[in-house]
Amino acid sequence: MRRTSSRRGTDGYRAPELLDDPNGSFSNKSDMWSLGCILFEMITGQQRFRSDYALALYTVQKEPLFGDSPFLPTLSLLFVSEILQIDPLKRPSAARFRRMIKIRRFVQSEDTFLTLSGDLMLSAIHLSYLHGEMEQDIAMEIMEYPQCMEGAVGEALEIALMYGRDQIAEALRKCSRSDLSKALRYASSRGSASAVRFLLKQEIDINAPDEDGLTALDIAVKRQISGVVAMLWESGAKWPHSSSRALRELLAMENVSLEQVLRRTVASVLPQNPVEASWQISCTPLSLDETLHTWSVVLVPAILSR
Amino acid sequence: MDNEYYENEKRAVLKLCQSSHQNILQVYEVGQLRKQTVFFFIDMELCSFTLAHYLRGSEVPKLVKWESTLERILDVLQPIVEGLVFIHEQGEVHRDIKPENSMSKVSPYLGLMP
Numbered sequence: 001m002r003r004t005s006s007r008r009g010t011d012g013y014r015a016p017e018l019l020d021d022p023n024g025s026f027s028n029k030s031d032m033w034s035l036g037c038i039l040f041e042m043i044t045g046q047q048r049f050r051s052d053y054a055l056a057l058y059t060v061q062k063e064p065l066f067g068d069s070p071f072l073p074t075l076s077l078l079f080v081s082e083i084l085q086i087d088p089l090k091r092p093s094a095a096r097f098r099r100m101i102k103i104r105r106f107v108q109s110e111d112t113f114l115t116l117s118g119d120l121m122l123s124a125i126h127l128s129y130l131h132g133e134m135e136q137d138i139a140m141e142i143m144e145y146p147q148c149m150e151g152a153v154g155e156a157l158e159i160a161l162m163y164g165r166d167q168i169a170e171a172l173r174k175c176s177r178s179d180l181s182k183a184l185r186y187a188s189s190r191g192s193a194s195a196v197r198f199l200l201k202q203e204i205d206i207n208a209p210d211e212d213g214l215t216a217l218d219i220a221v222k223r224q225i226s227g228v229v230a231m232l233w234e235s236g237a238k239w240p241h242s243s244s245r246a247l248r249e250l251l252a253m254e255n256v257s258l259e260q261v262l263r264r265t266v267a268s269v270l271p272q273n274p275v276e277a278s279w280q281i282s283c284t285p286l287s288l289d290e291t292l293h294t295w296s297v298v299l300v301p302a303i304l305s306r
Numbered sequence: 307m308d309n310e311y312y313e314n315e316k317r318a319v320l321k322l323c324q325s326s327h328q329n330i331l332q333v334y335e336v337g338q339l340r341k342q343t344v345f346f347f348i349d350m351e352l353c354s355f356t357l358a359h360y361l362r363g364s365e366v367p368k369l370v371k372w373e374s375t376l377e378r379i380l381d382v383l384q385p386i387v388e389g390l391v392f393i394h395e396q397g398e399v400h401r402d403i404k405p406e407n408s409m410s411k412v413s414p415y416l417g418l419m420p
Contacts, residue, residue, distance in 0.1 A: 012404070034402075038386070094394045108376065
């Protein structure tokens, strides 16, 4: 037999949103806070918040949650800081936390090195080719919380497509557009045709540059991956860095005709600056005949049509 | 208001009685202890240990000492989370999760007390 101790939880495990409001309504996220407190205690052997007072102090003073605890690796492996968030909406639900733990456990049991080396979801996807049964959990996690991939979309997508994990590939579509653009550049640099094809079907900024200002097409041209260049080219990638060297490399590719390149170059530069366009064409390694041809077929009509 | 509170609690507990889950302790009976107060009793499975015993103390002789390894934590955490997911799926909130309420008949399996 047991008596209910209190109608609003127990000191030390009570969620912060219940401090100010004695009649505050419990939500399932308040339970999650309590669970986070237990988890902290299981890992460190100490209660993080010994009383309501300590908790109130914590919420006001914004002190660090863990400090430099020696248990930091385990605390982060088990998502304690994700649960102990002051805003209840930011805490994971019990169902999501169960999934996170399941994925963590799956990764842990298979390969410790992968866990230590980086992103949990990526490790999970790496491993999912061995065990199809985890695919759905991983896909669901990505689907509901696309940010959990943290920019590793390109690699994840490549693995997923390589091993035919369609659910995961499908889930990755939900990632942010900048993540997808990053993935496109990654896939282009790796020459992963299936990933590029998949990404081009999504709503994606094909011309988004990286920190060095290079677009997916720049990267593919630089690495001389002609299949990918052709694909990007046909999907309408523009040619923002038409240095003569890059242009020559592009022309050396199969499936790419001179006229196509010139038309695209002119189309991307001409509207702002016809002089720039003609200068760019003069930089290309063309014979006299070709230059004349270019002027008459591409440039002059383009200027006239303005 | 007390009466209303009592009825709500009773309804919640009865609901959990009807739907048994392996990680939620079985409840046998619910009743009010004294009419004027809000205390009421829940008759349930008998358990020997709670997680608090493991974590905090040596009150129980012969109890295995708590080891904070990842494997061990996950073993203990799993049933608690399963139980909590079940409660939330029923549209209820536990409202008093703490080590004292995570019980075990036999080490190392733990179940949640409603």
